[in-house]
Amino acid sequence: MEKQFEAVFFDLFFTLVEPLETSRTEWQYLRISREEWEHSAEASELYIERATGQLASSHEMIEAILARLKLPTSPRLVEDVLAIRQQRMAGTLRMLEPDVIDVLLEMKKRGLKLGVISNADVIDIDGWSSSYLAELIDSTVFSCNHRMMKPEPAIYHAALSELAVSAEKSLFVGDGGDEELTGAKKVGMTTVRLSRFLDRGDLKQSSFVDCHVSSFQELLKLV
Numbered sequence: 659m660e661k662q663f664e665a666v667f668f669d670l671f672f673t674l675v676e677p678l679e680t681s682r683t684e685w686q687y688l689r690i691s692r693e694e695w696e697h698s699a700e701a702s703e704l705y706i707e708r709a710t711g712q713l714a715s716s717h718e719m720i721e722a723i724l725a726r727l728k729l730p731t732s733p734r735l736v737e738d739v740l741a742i743r744q745q746r747m748a749g750t751l752r753m754l755e756p757d758v759i760d761v762l763l764e765m766k767k768r769g770l771k772l773g774v775i776s777n778a779d780v781i782d783i784d785g786w787s788s789s790y791l792a793e794l795i796d797s798t799v800f801s802c803n804h805r806m807m808k809p810e811p812a813i814y815h816a817a818l819s820e821l822a823v824s825a826e827k828s829l830f831v832g833d834g835g836d837e838e839l840t841g842a843k844k845v846g847m848t849t850v851r852l853s854r855f856l857d858r859g860d861l862k863q864s865s866f867v868d869c870h871v872s873s874f875q876e877l878l879k880l881v
Contacts, residue, residue, distance in 0.1 A: 663881050665823040666765055667814075668816070669832030670676045670776035671750075674791065676855040679752040681826045684743050688729065699802060708779035711802040716781050722819035729767055740781070748785025757874045762794045764878060773797040775814065777836050797821050809841025818845075831877060840866040850880065 668674050685695035698704070704722055707713045713722060720740045724731045747833065765772060774791075776783075778800045786792055796819040801807045802817055818825055825846030831836045839849045843866035851870045871877060 661772070662826065662827070663770065663829050663848070664827040665771040665773060665774050665818075665821050666829045666831060666877075666881060667817055667842075668708065668795075669808075669831075669835070669838055670774050670778060671782075672833040672835065673831060673852055674774070675750050676852045678753055680746050680749065682742060684739050686729070687739060687742055690727065690729075694727065695723075697860045699723045701726060704787055706807070708775045709801045709807050711805050714780060715795060716744070717777060719781060731776060737858070743781055744784055746789065747782050751783075751785045751791060752790035754790055754853070755874070759794070761874045761877055765881060766794065768881065770881060771796050771823060773799070773817050773821050775799045775817045775830070775838075776840075808836050808838040809844070809851040811841065811845050814842055814845045814847065829880065834867075842866075843868070850877065852877075 659753045664683050671677060672817075683692070683695075685692050688695070688699035692751045700820055704713075704726065706751065707722070708719055713719045717736055717740060720733065720736050720743070724736070724739070726737075729735075743844060762772060772795050774795050774797070776798070779802050783802070786798070797817065799817040799820065800812060804813060806813045814825070814830075818828060830839070830847040831850045832842070832849050833855065843849045849866060849868050852874070853870065853872050854874060869880060871880075
């Protein structure tokens with residue numbers, strides 16, 4: 659990989675951070691399994707509504723998840739579940755592994771611009787400003803704010819525009835969720851699948867992956 663890159667774009671969850679497992683989660687509070695919670699929260703239609711900002715209200719988002727679970731609800735229950743999720747996601751954004759910080763700092767030292775392109779809802783990113791990532795990352799394109807998702811070409815173009823770089827001079831790093839590597843490759847980015855937190859082993863995207871690494875430190879060899 660001999661390109662001279664000007665920017666590195668990262669996926670957020672399962673790439674820069676791993677969703678935090680706290681002692682008090684939404685599903686534990688509701689006395690259901692994690693699988694039941696995720697099946698409802700990540701249901702295709704609801705996931706798209708959350709990630710594209712169609713559900714812009716945090717309270718409405720929790721109400722929609724509870725409705726899919728067919729659980730009796732109340733304003734107090736919605737508030738409690740929302741508070742737990744906000745705390746868990748904010749904690750996730752604050753829990754940066756030391757090697758992630760080291761690599762991002764080294765990339766900045768080398769003059770690289772850093773961006774994030776993430777399919778995320780308003781609760782997911784509520785704690786962004788209090789995360790050290792907010793100081794390290796030059797530009798963020800969150801799907802809920804831009805009303806479009808990976809792998810749509812427009813979301814990558816929006817990120818490239820914000821940092822004023824070309825796709826050919828940009829590296830995209832992600833775990834491969836939501837066909838993000840396919841989308842990045844199709845707009846001309848060089849793609850890296852990072853399996854540090856989660857190895858999806860998605861063969862469908864293999865032809866769109868230029869490089870595979872299992873540790874964050876390996877990224878420095880590419881830039």
